[in-house]
Amino acid sequence: MKNSLCTVLMAAVVIPLLSTSILFGSAYANVQLKASPAASILDQRARIEPENRMLNDRILTLLPELMAQKNIDLWLVLAREYAEDPVFFSLVPQPVFAARRTTMLAFHLQEDGTVDALSVNTYPFGEPYESVWTGGDLDEQWRALGDLIAELNPKRIGINTSRHWPVADGLTQGLYQRLLEVMPEGFEDRVVSAEELVVRWIETRSEGERAVYPHVVQLARSVIAQGFSSKVITPGVTSTDDVAWFLRQRFHELDLPVWFMPYVNLQREGLECAKDNPFCGTSGVIQPGDVLHTDVGICYLKLCTDTQEMAYVLKPGESDVPQGLKDAMAVGNQWQDFVTSSFETGLSGNQILAATQRKATSAGIDSSTYTHPIGFFGHAPGPTIGMWDNQGETPVRGDWPLYPNTAYAIEGNIRYELQEWDNQGVRIKLEQGAMFDGNRVIYLAGRQTQWHLIGPKTAP
Known part of the structure; x- marks a missing residue:
């Protein structure tokens, strides 16, 4: 009976109602996400069947392997x-x-x-x-x-x-x-x-979860794109808190629980923060020329996200982000590449952090890395790859080895001196969901490579 049930579960593991998840990935490498997420979100009753199918699959196929290992x-x-x-x-x-x-x-x-x-x-x-x-x-x-x-x-x-x-x-x-x-x-x-069994159980993503996860991350990114737009932000009127509460309300309307209050801050020419402050930014009314940052996290179908993206508010007469900020984003993407290229099965979080830091230092990049697992929790167990307040080795959690089929928020930031801001530093703070398949890191719904642009509102 169990064997036949396992066969049925594995054959049906890619959920038909969520088959659009196969569209996500490299096609969403750019940040301009236009599609409304509402049509692709299951109502509460419809979520039960796929959630329980994935649970049964995990218990019948994943748990025996983990219990035997431990x-x-x-x-x-x-x-x-x-x-x-x-x-x-x-x-x-x-x-x-x-x-x-x-x-x-x-x-x-x-x-x-x-x-x-x-x-x-x-x-x-x-x-x-x-x-x-x-x-x-x-x-x-x-x-x-x-x-x-x-x-x-x-x-x-x-x-x-x-x-x-x-x-x-x-x-x-x-x-x-x-x-x-x-x-x-x-x-x-x-x-x-049973601590090692629990950590392995929580950190490991099943085949069904790996199919669904891109869709979950895409939902978070889509709402960020809505919040970082002229439909929400009017320079000189809208505050960072207004945008944060728009994101919170929008997730509520979509029936997507948040696991922390969305966070929005700004950086501005003439308001430089300390070089050792990885969370450089302030709150207030948004003005033309501001650099915006948000941090959001939702859970859907038991899988949680943790996402950070950046936006620029166009000044009058501007039609694009200044070249210095484009270059800064490119450096942030390069830092991400240093992190993900350092992933190797069996390496500890501390070892991955050290490899990332060596690459960044060699490239002359001022970076801070605090990447962590995601899954049933936004801050899930597994290898800690740096912490915002500790760029050295993290005992125990940083010593945990990297396993295949685990998911991460590739999180951190770089500091870049902008010529347009009289060489004032700006922090590019990025965080995108990704999966490690044992050989490479794959972004679940792409990553931000272009700025969200907020310009003058146009007539409908």
């Missing part, structure tokens, strides 16, 4: 209502909003390499879970878990405890104590941290 034959994910383990919602079918009292998930790796997804839960989930307890009071539920552990007789029991990875530290002290109370005698020595 030598865990029973993985327990225990959660209570409104205090859910961070990994909980990546494991349960939708529509699920909470753990409902106490929810117990158990994943058992079989000798044939498959995984049984089991639940000890008053409220059954359905596929791919098999419910092994029919209901009763809380004490009976815990005894049922203990009986299940005894029956399965696992050699290594993974639980979600971690000192360094918050996403892998979801087992509360209270639940841990109850687990020990019902654990068969002598089984305590079989309990190990």
Whole structure:
């Protein structure tokens, strides 16, 4: 039964309703994105089927491989209502909003390499879970878990405890104590941290997710293009906060949850910020000649984005961005190339950062790199490749190795001295979603290579 279900899932993994995602990629290398995203967004009910199809695929095909790699034959994910383990919602079918009292998930790796997804839960989930307890009071539920552990007789029991990875530290002290109370005698020595399994589970993108992700990133970029336009911005009137709230409202109208408040700032001739400030910029009313920057993040079909782009406000008589800013954007793209060309399977985040810095220094580029994984979270676990406040080695997270089929926000900035601004420095702050396939980095929906231009409004 499981094998046939796996076949069906894999055959249907590219979602027909989202097949437009195959159009994205190099065709969207330029920033001028005109299409309205609304028509390609599924309503709440229609999202359930593709989300659950991708979940089933992950549990039946990806999880067995990861559990075998980490030598865990029973993985327990225990959660209570409104205090859910961070990994909980990546494991349960939708529509699920909470753990409902106490929810117990158990994943058992079989000798044939498959995984049984089991639940000890008053409220059954359905596929791919098999419910092994029919209901009763809380004490009976815990005894049922203990009986299940005894029956399965696992050699290594993974639980979600971690000192360094918050996403892998979801087992509360209270639940841990109850687990020990019902654990068969002598089984305590079989309990190990599942942190490496959790990180691999969260960071790895399945085939279905890799097909959908370009579409998700494209939605974020499309709304940025709307916000950075003359339809939204009137120089001398519109403020940076106005644009940020337009982006927030627009995402709300499209039913695309944001995972942080959109951020918009400006740089202006005569308002130079400190050379060591990677977030150079200020807020205020937007004027002609301003350089604008935004940072947005949305989640759709359980996949999150993190995107930063730049815009220029034309002065009267201008029809294009000044050459110095074009050159600055090109240098920013060159820095991106240094980052992505440094990706190599098995290298740590710290090693990728060091390689990027060597290339940038050799090219005479003043850069700051703080690239990070994306996925079920906008700031997902995986190799940290620099931090905005630490351009040296990052312990533990920076030591995590690079794996194939993982997604990243290629994030950072360069500082460039503009001749048009009397050699005042400007920060080109870029961030674009990308996928590492094991050999190369591919931008999920292209990257910004041209400036968003904001000019005088024209009559409709």
